Structures are given as C-alpha cells and as structure tokens.
Amino acid sequence: MNSIKIGIAGLGNVGQEVAYQILNGLNVQKDLFHIEIIAVSAKSKNKSRKVNLENIKFFDNPLDMVVVPEIDVIVELIGGDEGVAKELCYKALENNKGVITANKALIAKYGKELAVLAEKNNLFFSFEASVAGGIPILKLIREGLIVNKINKLTGILNGTCNYILYEMEKEKKDFHEILEEAQAKGYAEADPSFDIDGIDAAHKIIILSGLAYGKMPNIKDLSIKGIRNITLTDITNCDQLGFKIKLLGNSQLLKNRDGIDELFCSVEPWLIPKDYGLASVSGVTNAVQVKSNLAGSVMITGPGAGGEPTASAVLADIIDCANKTNLYPFGRTSSEIENNFNTSIYKEKFKFYLRLNVVDKSGVLSDLTSIFKLYNLSIESFIQKANQRDKTADLIIITHEADNNILNQALIEIQDLDGVINEPVCLSIYS
Amino acid sequence: MNSIKIGIAGLGNVGQEVAYQILNGLNVQKDLFHIEIIAVSAKSKNKSRKVNLENIKFFDNPLDMVVVPEIDVIVELIGGDEGVAKELCYKALENNKGVITANKALIAKYGKELAVLAEKNNLFFSFEASVAGGIPILKLIREGLIVNKINKLTGILNGTCNYILYEMEKEKKDFHEILEEAQAKGYAEADPSFDIDGIDAAHKIIILSGLAYGKMPNIKDLSIKGIRNITLTDITNCDQLGFKIKLLGNSQLLKNRDGIDELFCSVEPWLIPKDYGLASVSGVTNAVQVKSNLAGSVMITGPGAGGEPTASAVLADIIDCANKTNLYPFGRTSSEIENNFNTSIYKEKFKFYLRLNVVDKSGVLSDLTSIFKLYNLSIESFIQKANQRDKTADLIIITHEADNNILNQALIEIQDLDGVINEPVCLSIYS
Numbered sequence: 001m002n003s004i005k006i007g008i009a010g011l012g013n014v015g016q017e018v019a020y021q022i023l024n025g026l027n028v029q030k031d032l033f034h035i036e037i038i039a040v041s042a043k044s045k046n047k048s049r050k051v052n053l054e055n056i057k058f059f060d061n062p063l064d065m066v067v068v069p070e071i072d073v074i075v076e077l078i079g080g081d082e083g084v085a086k087e088l089c090y091k092a093l094e095n096n097k098g099v100i101t102a103n104k105a106l107i108a109k110y111g112k113e114l115a116v117l118a119e120k121n122n123l124f125f126s127f128e129a130s131v132a133g134g135i136p137i138l139k140l141i142r143e144g145l146i147v148n149k150i151n152k153l154t155g156i157l158n159g160t161c162n163y164i165l166y167e168m169e170k171e172k173k174d175f176h177e178i179l180e181e182a183q184a185k186g187y188a189e190a191d192p193s194f195d196i197d198g199i200d201a202a203h204k205i206i207i208l209s210g211l212a213y214g215k216m217p218n219i220k221d222l223s224i225k226g227i228r229n230i231t232l233t234d235i236t237n238c239d240q241l242g243f244k245i246k247l248l249g250n251s252q253l254l255k256n257r258d259g260i261d262e263l264f265c266s267v268e269p270w271l272i273p274k275d276y277g278l279a280s281v282s283g284v285t286n287a288v289q290v291k292s293n294l295a296g297s298v299m300i301t302g303p304g305a306g307g308e309p310t311a312s313a314v315l316a317d318i319i320d321c322a323n324k325t326n327l328y329p330f331g332r333t334s335s336e337i338e339n340n341f342n343t344s345i346y347k348e349k350f351k352f353y354l355r356l357n358v359v360d361k362s363g364v365l366s367d368l369t370s371i372f373k374l375y376n377l378s379i380e381s382f383i384q385k386a387n388q389r390d391k392t393a394d395l396i397i398i399t400h401e402a403d404n405n406i407l408n409q410a411l412i413e414i415q416d417l418d419g420v421i422n423e424p425v426c427l428s429i430y431s
Numbered sequence: 432m433n434s435i436k437i438g439i440a441g442l443g444n445v446g447q448e449v450a451y452q453i454l455n456g457l458n459v460q461k462d463l464f465h466i467e468i469i470a471v472s473a474k475s476k477n478k479s480r481k482v483n484l485e486n487i488k489f490f491d492n493p494l495d496m497v498v499v500p501e502i503d504v505i506v507e508l509i510g511g512d513e514g515v516a517k518e519l520c521y522k523a524l525e526n527n528k529g530v531i532t533a534n535k536a537l538i539a540k541y542g543k544e545l546a547v548l549a550e551k552n553n554l555f556f557s558f559e560a561s562v563a564g565g566i567p568i569l570k571l572i573r574e575g576l577i578v579n580k581i582n583k584l585t586g587i588l589n590g591t592c593n594y595i596l597y598e599m600e601k602e603k604k605d606f607h608e609i610l611e612e613a614q615a616k617g618y619a620e621a622d623p624s625f626d627i628d629g630i631d632a633a634h635k636i637i638i639l640s641g642l643a644y645g646k647m648p649n650i651k652d653l654s655i656k657g658i659r660n661i662t663l664t665d666i667t668n669c670d671q672l673g674f675k676i677k678l679l680g681n682s683q684l685l686k687n688r689d690g691i692d693e694l695f696c697s698v699e700p701w702l703i704p705k706d707y708g709l710a711s712v713s714g715v716t717n718a719v720q721v722k723s724n725l726a727g728s729v730m731i732t733g734p735g736a737g738g739e740p741t742a743s744a745v746l747a748d749i750i751d752c753a754n755k756t757n758l759y760p761f762g763r764t765s766s767e768i769e770n771n772f773n774t775s776i777y778k779e780k781f782k783f784y785l786r787l788n789v790v791d792k793s794g795v796l797s798d799l800t801s802i803f804k805l806y807n808l809s810i811e812s813f814i815q816k817a818n819q820r821d822k823t824a825d826l827i828i829i830t831h832e833a834d835n836n837i838l839n840q841a842l843i844e845i846q847d848l849d850g851v852i853n854e855p856v857c858l859s860i861y862s
Contacts, residue, residue, distance in 0.1 A: 134725065136571060136575025136576065277732060280710070281708070294746075298565060300732075301730045301731075302730065308725040309725060312723075312725035316577050319577050328463070
C-alpha cells in the first residue's frame with residue numbers, strides 16, 4: 001500500500017472536486033494506494049462548497065502548509081504565474097514537499113526551474129491538468145509514446161476560442177455577438193483577452209514542447225495571433241472553400257541549414273480541410289495531435305476545461321505520486337531542458353487565405369496583382385464579393401504555396417495600397 | 432537506474448522493430464533505465480532481418496527461454512490464442528518471468544487467468560500492443576482516467592475494415608473489388624475472415640471492457656456482425672443521408688431492472704453522423720472513444736497496426752516494467768475481473784437504416800408497411816431506387832427510434848415476404 005498525504009491550495013471548482021472525489025472514496029485499485037487530505041487553503045474559510053471540509057485543517061495562508069510535517073505533496077490550484085501560486089510551488093519544493101499543479105502560466109514560465117528543484121530534492125512534480133483539462137496528454141507523451149522521437153505537435157488548446165469560432169459558423173453571427181453570448185454562459189471571461197488573443201494556448205504549447213522536445217521557448221518571442229479579427233465573412237468563405245477555421249498551437253522540429261533541429265512554435269488561426277480530424281473538433285473541446293517516428297500520427301480529443309475533467313487530471317497525478325512513478329516531469333532531466341529562447345518564424349511553405357476589404361472602384365485589383373507579380377506570388381482561387389451597403393468589396397484569395405516571409409513583405413505593401421480599407425486578414429492553410 | 436533483461440519470442444515486423452530500437456539505443460531518460468536483450472526466438476534463425484542479432488542467444492524453441500535465469504521478462508510476439516504463444520505466457524509466469532504481449536486473441540480469452548498468475552507471483556504483465564497498435568489506449572484507461580468510472584467505450588478497432596469501407600466510398604467500388612485490392616496491398620490477409628467478420632475487433636473490445644469495467648464477456652456469446660454484406664449502394668445512400676458506415680466495437684454499462692450495472696457489448700457496422708469525430712477516422716486508422724463520469728468524452732485516434740506503431744506500444748510496456756510500474760494489468764485485482772459471461776442484447780432505442788432489395792412489382796410496399804404497422808414501427812425517411820438492369824428495387828428506410836428486439840422480429844417477417852430477394856441489411860444509427 002502506497003500512501004500519500006496532501007494539502008490542497010485553492011478551492012475553486014477544481015479544488016472542490018478533487019477534495020470531493022478523495023473524501024467520497026476513489027473506487028479503483030484501493031489496495032494499492034491511500035490518499036489523505038491533511039489540509040486545505042482558500043481565500044474564504046466559510047464559503048458554501050460542494051464538499052464538507054469541516055474536519056480538515058484550514059489555512060488562511062497557503063504558504064503555511066509547506067511547513068506542516070505530515071504533508072507529502074502540495075496540490076496548487078490557485079493559478080497565476082507570479083504571486084502566491086509561484087511562491088507556494090517554490091517553497092513547497094524547497095521544504096521537501098512534492099508539487100502537483102494545474103497552473104499553465106506558471107509551468108510555461110518557470111517549469112524548468114521547478115523541475116530543477118524537484119530533481120535536486122528527489123520530489124514528485126507533475127502538472128497534467130495544466131494542458132487540455134481532462135485529456136491525459138502529458139502522460140500520453142511522457143509515457144505512452146516514451147520511445148518515440150516527436151517531430152510535430154498541433155493542438156486546439158483553447159476551448160473559448162474553439163467555441164466562439166464554432167458558434168459563429170453555426171449561428172451565423174459575428175465575433176462580438178458570440179463573445180457576449182459566451183461571456184453570459186460562462187465560456188468566456190469578463191476580460192477575455194487571455195483566451196481570445198492566444199496567450200492561454202501559447203502557455204499550453206510551450207508546456208507541450210517541453211514534454212515533447214525538451215524545448216520551452218519564451219512566450220514573449222512567440223508568434224501569437226488570436227481570433228479577434230476573424231469575421232463571419234471569413235468563416236462563411238472558408239466553409240464554401242472546404243475549410244474550417246481553428247486556433248492552433250503548433251510546434252515543430254525542423255532541421256536548419258546546419259542540419260540541427262530547430263524549434264518553430266506559434267499560435268494562430270489556420271484553415272483546416274474539412275476531412276481532417278482536427279476540423280471536426282467542435283465547441284469547447286480540445287485536441288492534440290502528436291506526430292512521432294514510430295507511432296505515427298496520434299490525436300486525442302476531449303474536454304479542455306471544467307471542474308470535473310480538470311480534477312480527473314489532478315487526481316491522476318496524485319495517484320501517480322502515490323504509486324511512486326519516478327519519471328522526469330518533462331520526460332528528461334531538467335538539465336536537458338532548453339528554455340527562454342527565441343523561436344524562428346516558420347520557413348515551411350503553405351497555401352494562404354487572404355481577405356482584403358477594399359473600396360469598390362477600378363484600379364485596386366490591378367495594383368494588388370502587380371504586388372503579387374513583384375513578389376512572385378501566385379493565386380489559386382479568387383472571389384470578389386461586393387458589399388452594396390458601404391460600397392466596398394471583399395477580395396478572397398487562396399494563394400499557391402508561398403514563403404511566409406515573402407508573403408508578409410507583400411502584405412505590408414498591400415496594406416498601404418490606396419483603396420485597401422482594413423488590415424488584410426491572412427491565414428495559413430493546414431496541410 | 433532500473434535495469435531489465437528480456438527475451439523476445441517472435442521476430443516478425445514487430446519483434447524486429449522492438450529489437451532494432453533497443454539495440455540502437457532508446458534515446459529517452461537513459462539514466463532511469465537500461466534494457467537488455469538476452470535471447471530471441473523465431474522459426475528460422477538465419478532469415479534476413481532489419482536488425483543484426485548475431486550476438487544474441489537464439490532459441491529454436493521459445494519455451495526454452497523461460498528457464499534462462501538472466502531473463503526478467505518474456506516479450507511474446509508469436510500470436511494466436513492457443514499453441515506455443517499460450518504455453519509460453521503461462522510457463523513464463525509460472526517460472527517467475529514477467530510477460531509483455533501483443534496477442535489480443537490470447538488476452539481476450541485468457542487475460543484473467545494470466546493476470547491471476549502474474550498477481551500470485553508478483554510479476555509484471557502488460558499488453559498495450561494488443562489493442563489499437565500505436566495508440567496507448569490501455570495506459571489512457573488504466574492510468575490517465577484512473578479515477579473515472581467509465582460507462583461507455585466505442586472503438587474503430589479494425590484497420591482492414593475501416594480501410595475497405597473508406598475505399599469503397601472513395602473509389603465507388605463494391606466490397607469484393609476493394610477487398611482484393613486491400614489483399615494486394617497487404618492491408619488484408621489472404622483469408623480475411625478474422626478481420627472482416629469482426630472477430631479481431633471483438634477481441635479488442637473484450638480487452639478494453641476488461642480494463643474499463645473489469646468485465647470480459649465470452650466471445651462466443653457476443654453479438655458480432657462483420658462488413659461482408661455492406662454494399663456500395665449502402666455507402667452511397669448513407670452518404671446522401673449524412674452518415675458514414677463504420678465497424679464499431681461497443682461496450683456499455685447500463686442499469687438493469689434491479690439497478691445493477693449490466694454489460695452490453697457488440698461488434699457491428701453503424702451509421703455515424705458525418706459531424707461526429709468517429710466519422711472522420713479514415714483508412715487504416717483506429718479510434719477509441721471513452722465516456723466517463725469526470726473526464727467526459729475522450730477520444731484517441733492513431734495507427735492501429737504496423738511494425739513501428741506496434742513496437743512503440745511494446746516498448747512502452749517494457750519501459751513501464753523497467754520503471755517498476757505496479758498497477759494491476761486490468762486496473763483492478765484479478766479476483767475483481769468477471770469473465771466468460773454472456774452479454775445481453777442492447778436494449779437502448781436507436782434509429783435504424785434498412786435496405787431491402789425487392790422485386791419491382793406492386794404490393795410489396797403495402798405488405799412491408801403492414802408489418803411496420805403491426806410492430807408499431809414508424810418511418811422517418813424513405814427512398815425507393817429502381818434497378819433497371821434486373822427489375823428489382825432498393826428500398827431505403829430510416830426508422831424512428833425503435834427497440835432492437837422488436838425490429839429484429841419484424842425483420843424476420845419482412846425477410847419472408849413474397850418479393851423480398853435478399854436478407855435485409857439493417858444497421859443501427861449512432862447517436
């Protein structure tokens with residue numbers, strides 16, 4: 001029988017569910033492990049919760065738990081990459097307590113440092129719940145595909161964005177209308193920028209890249225684009241052309257000129273052909289596709305957030321800890337993890353989708369095609385749609401495969417053209 | 432450093448790949464484990480193989496490996512539910528060697544008995560490669576979702592069937608033509624019945640049910656239907672109606688009248704709405720969807736067969752063994768596994784797809800609808816297509832939700848009607 005004693009910091013939906021499940025008796029492999037909650041901590045002691053914690057020691061300050069001798073592991077469910085959550089995780093490891101956390105911002109930023117500490121003191125440290133909620137993606141990479149060399153990760157990692165894009169198409173409504181509905185339903189925060197500007201997905205792709213390659217790029221230098229400028233026009237056009245628009249976190253190892261693996265990592269909306277598995281991932285569901293040398297392409301989908309799915313992941317970590325799993329949290333020693341480096345811009349060639357909103361007058365198309373010619377870009381398909389209301393036109397262009405950098409240079413010139421109204425929308429096409 | 436020494440029995444594609452990967456140095460977490468191949472066994476010693484095994488002891492008879500003192504674990508890659516594979520696994524466990532196997536037929540039939548032996552002697556026993564090749568589905572259920580109560584499993588578990596159904600639609604060719612092409616390409620065996628009649632998928636859903644519920648029904652009493660009677664007409668009609676046809680292994684816990692969980696398990700072709708994730712699983716890809724109380728619906732897809740993906744799963748087991756993972760192979764003690772019982776027929780109500788080939792004369796439709804009325808079955812949609820060539824007609828019917836048993840009774844009467852030519856094709860519609 002392996003027994004562990006935990007302290008839970010943070011009693012939101014996830015913390016309550018974790019406590020509830022443990023106190024109601026986890027019903028599997030009971031003879032192999034015993035989990036006991038020694039202490040909990042939250043902002044308010046007497047708030048009404050789904051689980052009765054009267055008989056468990058309560059701490060107003062979670063940091064006080066790290067000196068309780070009985071506690072083996074701190075379960076950090078407070079959140080945030082700085083402040084008390086960070087201090088708690090560091091202090092716990094320094095005080096010989098293991099750490100289990102769902103904190104993606106913290107792991108993306110300080111995951112390596114925490115791994116170094118855990119390794120130094122030979123402590124359990126895991127963060128399954130930090131990526132894609134109920135989907136055991138870290139275990140999949142770290143253990144299920146353990147002998148594989150992974151070369152590409154693609155993920156639908158933000159449920160809020162996926163929900164908004166899906167609802168825009170289904171309800172034929174524009175971004176802001178669906179965002180408001182999502183906020184009313186609790187699928188989007190009052191300040192939604194963390195989700196819809198791609199920051200949340202960026203944290204997750206950084207953690208996944210740590211697991212898959214031992215490479216955790218600096219978020220400040222990552223190419224991150226959100227979904228704010230995707231319109232219903234884009235979604236409708238893409239649908240007609242055979243694509244869905246999804247916000248993807250992508251990271252890939254590609255050989256550079258010297259034959260050395262270099263990491264390319266980004267978060268941005270892509271066009272995905274409808275018959276691809278990723279295209280049918282709808283609503284708040286998350287998905288991660290892992291391409292590796294032996295297992296090929298493996299994809300896992302499931303609920304990316306919510307109290308119960310996230311608690312499922314936290315509890316799986318707790319049981320791994322009880323079972324004395326001794327694998328490294330990032331699948332390699334902490335000294336092998338490269339972090340805080342800058343990633344390069346994708347050099348692979350893709351087809352691109354462009355939408356330009358222009359004044360509906362002669363000459364604009366001629367100017368545009370001159371720029372295309374200048375940069376040696378060629379057009380695969382072209383649609384022009386007049387907007388009677390405001391006497392503008394939408395020009396929808398699918399290019400042939402083109403170099404990202406060249407296309408971006410062309411876009412700068414296009415944006416400055418007389419008659420081009422807004423910043424052009426440019427999305428890569430997934431292949 | 433955890434070190435294990437293995438003997439590999441069977442040097443087909445999978446065995447060769449496992450040996451190749453180990454001898455070429457597994458490149459992950461090297462300081463945590465060391466894997467050594469002590470001996471191998473195959474029918475022919477001197478066959479040309481992708482890996483040089485000259486320096487490794489060769490046994491003509493794999494059974495001789497179980498008395499080699501250095502060997503910790505036998506990796507059984509021979510196959511078959513009886514004969515030498517079975518004897519090897521039993522003898523290995525009796526002689527204090529762990530067992531890792533990819534043998535689905537053996538595990539479906541004798542998994543519980545082998546688990547009892549392993550538990551008695553405190554030995555490692557695992558079979559990740561027995562279900563869905565490179566997809567780590569057993570680890571997903573056993574560890575990733577460990578605290579969940581699973582209530583439904585749905586799997587595309589046979590790559591050959593999925594390939595045939597996919598190619599029939601894509602190439603607009605009938606079953607036998609695509610089967611011959613699949614045989615030529617090596618995607619189907621010379622004797623394909625094991626795959627296309629659903630036996631292979633049945634082995635896998637039995638193993639998954641063991642993991643998910645501790646319930647392993649007897650294959651002899653399982654409702655198993657293959658894909659032999661699916662025609663291009665069915666596929667084309669379903670496509671028009673918004674469905675794909677997939678061979679699914681299904682198992683589900685439902686409360687019976689006494690409120691006790693009862694297992695329903697089957698293998699049969701289903702109609703799946705095109706916007707469901709399972710519908711976009713194409714070619715030889717496998718998929719398993721797991722529904723559980725906390726994590727909700729989690730689906731994993733990937734290559735279901737092939738030397739490299741299957742070796743990836745075998746090697747993950749080998750490393751779990753080296754890391755001294757001590758979880759029970761079926762996620763619970765062997766005494767908790769119920770096996771060799773008969774499953775009930777599904778009692779849930781579904782919509783059904785029916786295709787009848789009838790003589791194109793008056794009266795047939797009237798007789799048919801009388802039977803529908805008699806059994807209180809109602810029709811949601813109806814298509815009649817005349818075949819000019821042979822003066823028959825195909826009647827395509829989608830029913831409203833109906834009871835499986837009642838529908839089957841009606842079908843017996845329908846089959847006996849004057850004018851009905853072949854046995855009707857009846858497929859459930861997944862919802």
